[in-house]
Structure formats: C-alpha cells, structure tokens
Amino acid sequence: MSIYNKILVVADINSEVQPALERAMQLASKSQSTSHVLFFLSIYDFSYDMTSMLSVDERDAMRRGVIQQREKWMREIAKEHVLDDIQFDVRVVWHNRPYEAIIAEVFAGGHDIVIKGTRKHDLLESVIFTPTDWHLLRKCPSPVLMVKNSAWPENASILASVHVGSENHNHLGLNDAMVEQMNSLTDRLGAEPYLVNAYPVTPANITIELPEFDPSTYTNAVRGHHLTAMKALRQKHGYDESKTVVEQGLPEDVIPDVAQRLNAAMVVVGTTGRTGLSAVFIGNTAEHIIDNINCDVLALKPNGYVSPLDPKTAV
Template sequence: MSIYNKILVVANVNNEPQPALARAMQLARKSVSKSNITFFLSIYDFSYEMTSMLSIDERDAMRKGVIQQRCAWMNEVAKPYIDDSVNFEVKVVWHNRPYEAIVSEVFAGEHDILIKATRKHDILESVIFTPTDWHLLRKAPCPVLLVKEHEWPENGHVVASVHVGSENPVHIELNDCIVEQVKNLCGRLDAKPYLVNSYPVTPANITIELPEFDPTTYTDAVRGHHLKAMKALRQKHSIDEEFTRVEQGLPEDVIPSIVQELSAGLVILGTTGRTGISAVFIGNTAEHVIDKINCDVLALKPKGFISPLDPNQTA
C-alpha cells in the first residue's frame, strides 16, 4: 500500500495559485512520517537555441539565468503552501517535451505519486485535459493525480471505479490495488470510500436475432454475477456493503452520475495497458469517464506496467 511520501508536483506556470501543491500538502500533512515534495517545472524557449550570434557558453548562461528566475518564482509562489512539516525542493530543467521531463524526474527521484493541476471548463464544470496530461496518464510509471482548484472536503467521498465482472488477472490485480489506494486515501482524509461497478445493458438486437432469448433472465444473470464479484471484493478488503454500488449501464455514464450524486471530491480509476512491452495506452473506458467527471482524478497502472520512457528499457 502506497503511503505517498515522495511527491512530485508539477508547477502551474500560467497562474500564481498552485492547486497541485495545495493537494500535495493536504496529503503530506496526513502522513505518519515526514513527506518529501519536489516542486518541478520543465521549461524551454526555442529562440535560445536559434541565436546563432551567441556562443554555446553564452546560450548556456542565458538558459541558466532563465532557470534561476523560474526557481526564484517557484519558491515565492510556494510560500503560502509550504511549512516545516515537509522536506521541500524546487527543481527546474530545460527540456523541449514537458511530459518526458516529468516522467524522467519520476524515475530519477523514485517518486510515489505525480500531482498536476488540470484545467476546469467554466461552463460545463468538467475537467479538460491537456496533451501533457494524457501523456502522463499513459506513460508515467507511478499513480497520477490530476487536480482542480478546490479543497477535498473532510468527511467527503472518494469513488473507486472497479471492474469486477472480469476474470482477467490484470483487472483482478488492478481492482485490489484500487481498493487499497481508496482505503489509504480515505484514512488520510477521513473520507468515505465507494466502490462502483457497472454492467452492460442487454443488446436490443439479440432478441431479434434470437427469438427464444429471454433478456430478463440474461440481465438478471449478469447482474447476479457482478453482485457476487463485488461482494467477494468488498469482503476481501473489509468494505461495508453500503459503500458499494453495482449499476446497469456504461461506465462513462454510471460513474459520473454517482460522482455527482455523492458530490465526490476524487475518483480513482485503473488504466489498462499492455504490460511488459513499450506500447502502452490508457483504456478507452477511462478516457470516456474522465471526460465527464467534474472532480479530481487519480489514475493507477496495473501491476507489471512498463513505461515506454523507462530508462532501464531503452535499447
């Protein structure tokens, strides 16, 4: 079970408010031991690379000057958030691909979790993810927490999306990981965990193609299978039945509906991927769910996940 004591926070360079840093401190203050927070930024200006009139040493000096300015700014904006309860470090690197720089730092610092602010759509109240966000969700080797500018309420709710209908070992292990994470976070935040699972609606065309098919019996059987699997999961992890939900429908409809009903501050999702090879991807279900929810998102990888940016896998 992760305790999230080595936290990498990506600076929000476009704003003085730093919701990711605020969230990191919220987690750190609930830790049983002193946490380490690295406040990180990747910067790049192509004009510095194209200035032919300057020597290499002069260009290096200009880059170092920009980095020092950013470090000073980050130390300043961090002051309202940081206190003596954490070990705090600012780090700025020069890199033309932010997500690669961030993932490299995750590996180099052996961070337990990556926290980054994401945009909130003012009209639809949904979370809008940038290309960097999606790269991090797909390629970061550690849990990725994408946050909005709001507080997690004490005694609030954390929704964990589990896939109990599957007998795939990857999904089974990921379910266990998700439940352990939600218990850990709820313990830190005095929040209530909710395990949510959806099962598919019976396709309407089956009754046309198979007249003898009984959709009611089939639906009852599918629901029974999912309820039985959810019971096994909650009992395995000592979760009360009142904190589990099994609903009919698509995950991208069921999960946002329950999130809204509970006014949840956080959703935990598993992201599926091809394990053991470099071609990894986030599952379509997770993408569709993320597009519709209006709260923070914690994305977890399956056991055995190998990032395509893992330096140990580079040929």
C-alpha cells in the same frame, strides 16, 4: 497500503494558484513519516536554441538565467503552502516535452505519486485534460493524481471505479490496488470510501437476431454475476454493503453520475496505459470516464506495468 512519502508536484506556469501543491501538502501532512515534496517544472523556449547570434555558452547562460528566474518564482508562490515538517524542494529543467521530463524525474527520484492540476472550464463545468495530462496517464509508472480544485469539500467521498465482472488478472490486481490506494486517501483526507461498478446493458441486436433470447434473464444473470463479484471484493477488504454501488450502464456514464450523487471529491481509476494506434482509435474505458468526471482523478497502472519511457528498457 500506499505511502506517498515522495511526491512530485507539477507546477502550473500560467497561474499563481497551485491546487496540485495544496493537495500534495494535504497528503504529506497526514503521513506518519517524513515526506518529501518536489515542486517541478519543465520549460522550453525554441528561440533560445535557434538564435545564431549567440555562442553555445551564451545560450546555456541564458537558459540558466531563465531557469533561475522560474525557480525563484516557484519558491515564492509555494511559501503559503509549505509546512515546516515537510521536506520541500524546487526543480526546473529545460526540456521540450514536459511529460518526458516529468516521467524521467519520477524514475530518477523514485517518486511515489505525481500530482498535477487540470484546467477547469468554468462555463461547461468540465475538466480539460491537456496532451501532457494524457501522456502522463498512459505512460507514467507511478500513480497520477489530477487535481481540479484547491479546497477539499466538506462531507466528501472517494470512489474506486472497480471492474469486478472480469476474470482478467490485470483487472483483478488493479481492483485490489485501487481499494488500497482509496483506503490510504480516505484516511488522509477524511472522506467516505465507495466501491462502484458498472455492468453492461443487454445488446439490442441480440433480441433481433435471436427471437428466443430472453433479455431480462440475461440482464439478471449479468447483474447477479457483478453483485457476487462485488461482494467478494468488499468482503476481502472489509467493506460494508452500503459502501458499494453496482449499476447498469457504460462506466463512462455510471461513474460520473454516481460521483455527483455521492459528492465525490476524487475517483480512483485503473488504466492499462494503452499507447499507439489503439490509444488513438480505441482509447481506454478509464479515459472515457476521466473525460466525464468533474473532480480529482487518481489513475493507477496494473502490477508489472513497464513504461515505454523506462530508462532500463531504452535501447
């Protein structure tokens, strides 16, 4: 069961509204033990480091002054959210790569989860993920919750986008982790849980290359395999069949569609943390799903994942 007693919240420097902080307080307030919320911000101004008119000490003093101003601002905007029974602190660091600063703080503080707001495009009703968001989703060792709205909708559901058709050890471990995380969240946020899986469409070129191939038989076999695997997963975790959805199609199409139908306020996804050229040219199925989801997203890494920014592995 997920604890979420040490929560790192990334502040949005461009807004007085902080949906990530509100969601963090929602989670922390439902904890059965004392929770600690760190309101965190990474700032950097190139001009403070480049000016030759100031000494090193003067530049350091100016940076400290900027940091203190930001800390004061963060404490002020956090007042309406902070609860008496939750340990709350603010930290501002000077770093030119926000995602590296955030992940360094996760390792230093042993945080259970990172919560960050996303930009919502009002015209297109879509969520815009920044480069910092993507780096966190790929490289952060702890779960990352991307928050869209402050308010938690009435009669909401939380979906776990499970991958039951695979026998890959990482996928199977992620399925269990996603269900456990979803259980914790539905208890805390008062939502209905659902397990959702998409199975592939029969490739059209097969029927052309193999005239004797029966696409309906193949499709039925694939669907049967996924239904059987979903049954095993739901029974393992004590879920009723009514709380499962298995549909044909690409996950990036099926999951957002089901999320809209079931009034999902959050979708839990697993991501392998792919980096480098494979991330640029191939991407993750999870990332394609995230692009199309218009609600909160919780991204998990597989068991044994090692972040490329882990200080223990740094050379």
